[in-house]
Amino acid sequence: MTILATLLWDWLLGAFVIGFCMGWVAVVYRGPSVPKVWIRRLSVLAVVILAIAAAKLVPGRFGYWFDLGIALFGFYLLGCAVGSWLRDIVVTRQQARFR
Amino acid sequence: MHGFYRWSAKWWPGLVPLAVLWIVAAWFSTPVLKADLTSRSTAALKSTVLDKTQISVAGRDVNFAAEAFSEEGRRSAVGSVEAVPGVRLVNDATRLVAEAKPFVWVAERDNVRVTLWGTAPLPASKARIAEAAKTALAGTEVSDRMGLKRGAPPRFDGAAVLLLEQVAKLKEGKATIMDGNVSITGMARDLGGREAIAAALKNLPEGFTVAANDVKAPPYVFRANKDPVANTLTLSGYVPDNNVHAALVAAAQRKFTNDKIIDNLKASIGAPGNFAPAVTSALGALSRLSTGTLVVNDREVKLSGDALYEAAAEQMRAGLARELPQGWMAKPEISVKPAAAPVDASVCQQLFNQNLTKGRVRFETASASINADSAGLLDRLVEIAMRCPTTKFDIVGHTDSDGDPAFNQTLSEKRATAVEDYLIKAGLPGDRFEAIGYGATLPLATNDTEDGKLQNRRIEFVVRPNP
Structure with a gap:
């Protein structure tokens, strides 16, 4: 894993940055949300995908791209979470100042 | 926590740039990863003894094909590749090197080169044998056509190296190892070579036996050439020892009173029996010729040249065989010198x-x-x-x-x-x-x-x- 992180750190950082920006925006975003039922279904899908990756079922180059996608998605989610959390802190402070 | 749940429902738009990033990352990182894993897998196998090793990387999976010389070595090789950091799967296409039965190895020498045939048990022993061939046969082209197979008898390398040293003593011939049996055939390069080979074969490593030793000795040749213009008698070829050498030169000096003796004789073992009396008789006949050559080849005495007069030619044609010891053969080819101009x-x-x-x-x-x-x-x-x-x-x-x-x-x-x-x-x-x-x-x-x-x-x- 260390070797992979060394080779792929720039791409993973990119995914994190995209996630951070998306998370930052999501707190104040007023667009459509993913329905709760879909989030559940997608969570199940994510578990299935992780299981497939863990079982190394996809061979060769496609297997690597599959794993790469999961890693990028993981860092994206992490970025989103950090972004949203920080934005939430900022927004909460602003609201407190206005009051 | 509730906030996270709410925010996460709005994270989906970022998936579009993420997908683009994924495609770009896959495009650029795949060749880099492939090169990295290939070099590190190859490096991991450096200390492992394998034949026909092939490594190809697809994504993070390594397709590994090779021939190993033992089951333990095969497993250890696969384990080494699996342990390379970043490798996800090893597609194991390794197998054991075929076993040779019987295990045959041949070193064949002709006029031009020495060819190594058959099989060696390990790449290291193949290299060692090829190197030993180059050392033992310095100046001769060595063609290595050995394959690799399992099933060699113990101490195979030692036996092969010893045989190569014997092949160096051959003019042409063949040395073979078949399981524990050693055979050697051909013509020795020098007189005494046959005896030297027979002696060396006694030092074969334990477990090897001499099945056949059919090395032939080269002919034992003695030459004498009488040159009437330079007034010389040139002696060349072999004599059995220094005593016979001295005796023959002394006999030549007594018989060729008019000629200067040029002595190029070498002492060597392998002379036929009764060599000295036969050559002495033949030199006597040569001394009666005006010009002539004597070639003693093993037990065959060939005397050619010009006698000084007809009766002498006839005496030698009939008498040479009688003068030789039993078992020797005479081949006189004697003509008569044209009569010299009359004098007063x-x-x-x-x-x-x-x-x-x-x-x-x-x-x-x-x-x-x-x-x-x-x-x-x-x-x-x-x-x-x-x-x-x-x-x-x-x-x-x-x-x-x-x-x-x-x-x-x-x-x-x-x-x-x-x-x-x-x-x-x-x-x-x-x-x-x-x-x-x-x-x-x-x-x-x-x-x-x-x-x-x-x-x-x-x-x-x-x-x-x-x-």
């Missing part, structure tokens, strides 16, 4: 004197039988006598002063008669010469010294003045 009586006397100064007609001690060493000199005297057909001459015998004067007188007469008989046998008419003996009455030198006596014991040819 005074030149004839001069030529007699020249020949009898350089050499002496030798007899057995206190006997009138002519020593075989004098045949060449007598033939030259006959040839001179033939060149002056109208000249008459006396054959005069002298002795030293040792012994009874009456006995010496008789001995000198008998010796002169013996020479006369030789001339008559050669075809000269008996009325042209007369045998006379003077005993010790006309000494040339003092009889007080051995050297003086030697000079006094002599035969002279004295041309009679024309009436």
Whole structure:
């Protein structure tokens, strides 16, 4: 894993940055949300995908791209979470100042 | 927590740039990863002994094909690749090297090169054998066509290296290892090579036995060439030892009184039996030729050249085989030298004197039988006598002063008669010469010294003045 992180750190950082920006925006975003039922279904899908990756079922180059996608998605989610959390802190402070 | 749940429902728009990033990352990182994993997998196998190793990387999966020399080695090789960081899966296409039964290895030498055939048990032993071949056969091209298989007998390398050293002693031939059996055939390069190979094969590693040793020795050759222009006798080839060498050179000096001896003989074992008496006889025959070559090849004596006159040629054609020891074969190819231009009586006397100064007609001690060493000199005297057909001459015998004067007188007469008989046998008419003996009455030198006596014991040819 260390070797992979060394080779792929720039791409993973990119995914994190995209996630951070998306998370930052999501707190104040007023667009459509993913329905709760879909989030559940997608969570199940994510578990299935992780299981497939863990079982190394996809061979060769496609297997690597599959794993790469999961890693990028993981860092994206992490970025989103950090972004949203920080934005939430900022927004909460602003609201407190206005009051 | 509730906030996170709410926010996460709005994270989906970022998936679009994420997908783009994914495609770009896949595009650029795949070749980098492939190169990295290939080099590190190859490096991981560096210390493992394998044949036909092939590594190809697809994504993070390594397709690994190779032939291993043991099950343990095979497993360890696969384990080494699996342990390379970043490798996800190893597609194991390794197998064991085929087993050879019987295990055969051959080193074959021809005029041009040495070819190594068959199989070696490990790449290291293959390299070691090829290296040993280059060392043992320095200057000869070595063609390595060995394959790799399992099933070699223990201490195979040692046996192969020892055999290569023996192949170096062959002119052409073949050494084979078949399981524990060693066989070697061919022609030894040098005399004594066959014996050296037989001795070396006793040092084969434990577990190896000599199944066949059919190495032939090269012919044992002795050559003598008489050159009448340069007045040389060149001796070349082999003699069994230094004693025989000295004896043969001494015999040549006695027989070739007119010629300078050039001695290029080398001592070597492997001579056929009765070598010295056979060569001595053959040299005697060569001394009677004007020009000629003697080639002794094992037990075959080939004498070619020109005799000085017809009767001598006939005597040698018929007599050479008789003079040789039993089991030896004679091949005389003798022609007769064209008759030399006639000369007058005074030149004839001069030529007699020249020949009898350089050499002496030798007899057995206190006997009138002519020593075989004098045949060449007598033939030259006959040839001179033939060149002056109208000249008459006396054959005069002298002795030293040792012994009874009456006995010496008789001995000198008998010796002169013996020479006369030789001339008559050669075809000269008996009325042209007369045998006379003077005993010790006309000494040339003092009889007080051995050297003086030697000079006094002599035969002279004295041309009679024309009436």
